[in-house]
Amino acid sequence: MASPAPQHHHHKRPDERTHQAEADRLIAPGHDFGTVTDTISKIVLQRQTPKGWWLGFAFGFCLLQLMLYAIGNLLFVGIGTWGVTIPVGWGFDIINFVWWIGIGHAGTLISAILLLLRQEWRTSINRFAEAMTLFAVACAGFYPIFHTGRPWIAFYWLLPYPNTMGLWPNFRSPLIWDVFAVTTYATVSALFWFVGLIPDLATLRDRAKSKPWKIVYGMAALGWRGSARHWHNYETAYLLLAGLATPLVVSVHTVVSFDFATGIVPGWHATIFPPYFVAGAIYAGFAMVLTLSIPLRKFYGLEDFITMKHLENMAKVMMATGLIVGYGYMMEAFFAWYSSNTYEEFMIKNRMFGPYALSYWALILCNVVAPNLLWIKNLRTNVTVLFLMSFVVSVGMWLERFVIIVTSLSRDYLPSSWGLYAGTHVDWAAFIGTIGLFITLLFLFVRFLPAISIFEMRTLVPAAEMPEEEEK
């Protein structure tokens, strides 16, 4: 496969041109098959675990204990320790659920859609984007079960299974659609991720020095020998899985948005929700990929593989989806006015000027105003700016879910029943706990599996292009 067509720089000065070329590269010069494999597998196979890893892992693991506390508290005391109330029956639980699920979206998008669209720049980021997806879905999956009043039965009563009670779930409920959407998503993402790992696992098996690791990686590699037949079947399977995963990119967050869109709560009941949620999910997802890839390339010296071109492309996707999301906010406000529905009008007024006005305007600042800075190339290619921006977007997307869920519920139809909501310390513990889970899993992933696809990176080195051209 050829790299993208060279751009026309005739109006630019030579030093700018060099700079441009550097920015366009998907892999730094001077790499061959061996160096690629060495650089990436070294991270996993090094005997000495770096101190920094231990620090990061310990940090994540400590945060994870908060989740343990939150779950224990929930099970023994009751969900009353959360801030949820009547009328605001959902709070941090569903905010965080949607937030995590949204974050997961970038993984699938990068893996599947960009693969099918033959966007080579996905190669160095797809592996950990997929891992991130899996871990984000794991974090998200915690909430639908544990946000219920009786999680000990919720985790199987929500599933359709033949039982002695002769009862099935209510297939009219969007929560049941959620169950299907999320489990499908989790399954396909896991498969996709694992299948993508097989050739690299074989590489690790071959390069591992200790016997136990040889066995572990060997078993995980499923007997991969790299024969032509293997590669043939592999490519087919991977493409098929990509085909399967592609609709999921759109479907999962569409279904999640149905939780709200099919409800009759003003501020939820809107047809714009599915596309606007999907765009928001990709937006948040790319922000998270940036949040992770920037330190990863720095600490493991992977600047050669995750180049400025990658970062810039991600920034562009982030800005584009951010603008779609901004359009969504605009349309929400427009239709509230255009519908001349009292409740809708009140809802948007309440969002803008009500008790949660601060959240609303903070959200507009983070999600609509801030990403417009990325129009400027110098900012878009500045690692620090991108890193900060990715945080701003994550915060903004969290606030978006907060605004949609909390402000809509807190003041719906009957003013007599209005009420306010705030997360309690247990809510925060659960939220930070899931962040801990995410960090912990990521650190384990980076330590034990190749964070960048070795075999796919190898296709990017100049040597890989030769046979292809010869074949032609």
Next chain:
Amino acid sequence: MSIPLPMAGARTVDLKGVRRRLDGTQGRDYWKSLEELSETPEFLEFLHREFPEQADDFSDPAGRREFMRVMGASLALAGLTACTKQPEERIVPYVKQPEEVIPGKALFFATAVLDGGYAKGVLVESHLGRPTKIEGNPEHPMSLGSTDAQGQAAVLGLYDPDRSQTVRSYGEIHSWQEFLAAVKPVLEKQKAVGGAGLRILTETVTSPTLARQLLDLLIEFPRAKWHQYEPGSADNARNGAVLAFGENVETRHHFEKADVILAFDSDFIGGGPGNVRQIRDFSSRRKIRGEHANLNRLYAIESSPNLVGSNADHRLPVKPSEVDGLVRAVAAALGIAVEGASTAHAAWIGPMVKDLQAHAGTSLVLAGESLAPASHALVHAINEKLGNVGKTVTYSAPVLAGAVDQRASLKLLVEDLFANKVELLVVLGGNPAYTAPADLPFRDAMMKAGLRVRLGLYDDETSDRSHWQIPEAHSLEAWSDARALDGTASILQPLIAPLYGGKSAHEVVSALLGRERTGYDIVREYWQSQLGAVDFERTWRRALHDGLFAGTAYPEKAVAVTLGDWTRAVPKAPAAGLEVSFRLDPSVGDGRFANLGWLQELSKPLTKLTWDNAVLMSLATAQSLGVGTTSNFDGQVESGGKPTPQGTITDVVEIKLGDRSVKGPAWVLPGHPDGAVTIHLGYGRTHAGRVGSDVGFNASVVRVQDGFWWRGGATIQKTGERRTLACTQDHWSMEGRNLVRAASLEEYEKNPEFVKEMGEEPAKDMTLYPPHPYEGHAWGLSVDLNSCVGCNACVTACQSENNIPVVGRDQVGRGREMQWIRIDRYYAGDPAKPESLETQHQPVMCMHCENAPCEVVCPVAATVHSDEGLNDMVYNRCVGTRYCSNNCPYKVRRFNFYLYQDWDTKTLKMQRNPDVSIRSRGVMEKCTYCVQRINEKRIDANNAGRPIKDGEIQTACQQACPAEAIVFGDQNDKDSRVAQLKAEPRNYGLLAELNTRPRTSYLAAVRNPNPEMPQHG
């Protein structure tokens, strides 16, 4: 195949061995069997092998199968019994089934609950000897089948685990006999001096038996004195009657005959001995059927907003000091020679008086207890002048036994106590150590008495200062009697033996007389002496059955007002400064109900506060003090304090009245007159129990005799402290939504279909799902907003019927109250102008929508529709996603965020309705239209082979409602009351524009304003 018995088989008993063993023993050496005796190897083997015979079968395939079969069965049985280990309890089954007791079927007994000493007839539902629910007694004139919230809570009071449980002296547990022994020498000493040192203090007494007993006691101890005191006593009314008529009389108001009503600070809806009947009569004139409207018109002049003002067609908020002057102004306008008539509010008083005059004979003027005695007398004169006497107002002999000026009575007692004249003080009921006015420090005075004996339901503030505390038997567990406001006598019969061995006042007084008798004998003998022995048994049984002695109502008495000096005595001008009104709390009264969670958690009709009292003031007053107000984005004031997710935060203020002061949280009550505040009694208890202690502040520390109901000259200052209150409805306005639909009578007559123009209902086919036919019953409920007065009786009735838990202040503050029915209160008008304010009350329970938004979103089908249109809640199935509540536009669903139900307190378990499941943690619940009552009547009808009659099924809220505003029934039956009400032009569905098709519908309110009155807003 038969199973071999353990002892079967070819085994022989070694008789020789037996003899050998027996020979070697001496005395009584017992043996169980001959085998044991002989210690044969077979026996030893039997002892050591679990399955002696069958185990042998293991070697043989056929036998083994049999063995496994038997073992399998017994293991399965063992498994079953292991699931729930049965507690070791001895049960005594009925040898003979008691008459009429059918397990699962409730029995109803007629008795009465007391309100300020007066009887309100009730029927008590009893399940296998446990009273569980209070209903009104349809035969009783002061109930007519309805109750109020406090009446409903009586059953909780009975089971209150914090009640006084044993005779105590100095904190030590003693017996009744020890008490008798201790009091005997003191009594003997008193006998010698004619009881000069004996004082009895009771609350208001209407019990003929107790009155007779006390008279007997005063005969026995001629120099003893009987004092009475109650913080809500009607002294001013009594003294006013004496001024007007020269004697005390009982006044009865006949609201059903009144076209125009004027209430001066009277709360005839919210409380008092006649409130249930008064609401019934009043609201009977607010019913509209089709074009036929015969509405009454209510004018309210009030210094402290209450339900009368919120139901008034015209309301004039004035400072407490202005009310007496306005009474005089009305009297003067009617041509009664008075002095001191106020000239203020002439534009309001003028047309109002004209209206009264136009309805001479069918008008009614009432005076509240806070008015001066002279004003009460003047109101009698006004009614007389208007020709209302004998029509809307009647008089009878006083119902109270030995009615006295209670404040004067307490004053005398306190003086005697301080003069060390009291050797033996017997306090029967009440709680004077807490309720006495601040300038009659009973709590200090009582310490001067030689021996202090107290009969009380609780170990309260007064018990704490007594030598002897006798647990009082609750009115549902003791024999007694009482009279209602109209004089009708009822027997109070016990529904259960005293839970804690309590004694009634009858028994204590009897013991003081040295004749220890049971309450039953005392009460029965009294009535026998009154009714004569002839046919007494029948009369007595009849009275017990009906809950009243028929024909004991007092006859009407003709009295005439004599104008005296009091018409000229000008009301004294109040001291400068703010004025403070004192009122009994609408929920916990004078504090006697402070430990009843149902009432603490009952949101007060106007403030919607729970678990606290507050310093209520108008918006302008609050702003001038710079305290607790907040406004929303429209600049519209929203709440008495600042709503937060944990409750509503407000400023604490200090009220200085004379040299006394009290601190309490400020709360803005729209419609409160400017320049005045209201504080409610009944809070700040220190010895109320686990529920009621240290809740709110004690208003009586600034209440004095000469300022019993209001006092001027107060200064109020912000303290800088803040408090979080639990308010169930922070928001005042309907936000321009057509939730409570109302019109004036004029508008209604012009356009009876006005409600239809206030909101559209989508066509019935506007749903994706196929319509359900509802071929059998289709249950529906109608709420008449014109009748509803907002009294809260339905809320407590529902709580009692449906085993609804109490959650506490913190949880209510977080919006987690559990009541299945709530009364929404909305204001219209300008909160800055108290006189412009209109109040609306709207009871909201589950709407049982035909297109229920909750049902589609439940993932586990825990809330589903019945074929009769009920929105059923399947608690067992609920996993608690709360999605249904989010999607409920009415927000009537309640969630068990914690384990709110008390699973441990034994007495509270006895209160529960066995027909309604107890909900556990993590489960959603809501109004079921009392499905247990529907099913009960369905079974009855099926057994009798007849259809369910209209009106046979009453929901708990409907049954309690004194206004008859709630009607339940089958809307498929075109002749049913509910179907007819739903066919009324005023019928509308709340938020019906959402296409929920609610089964609960509302009848719009129609107010009847006088077009000549000044317009506001």
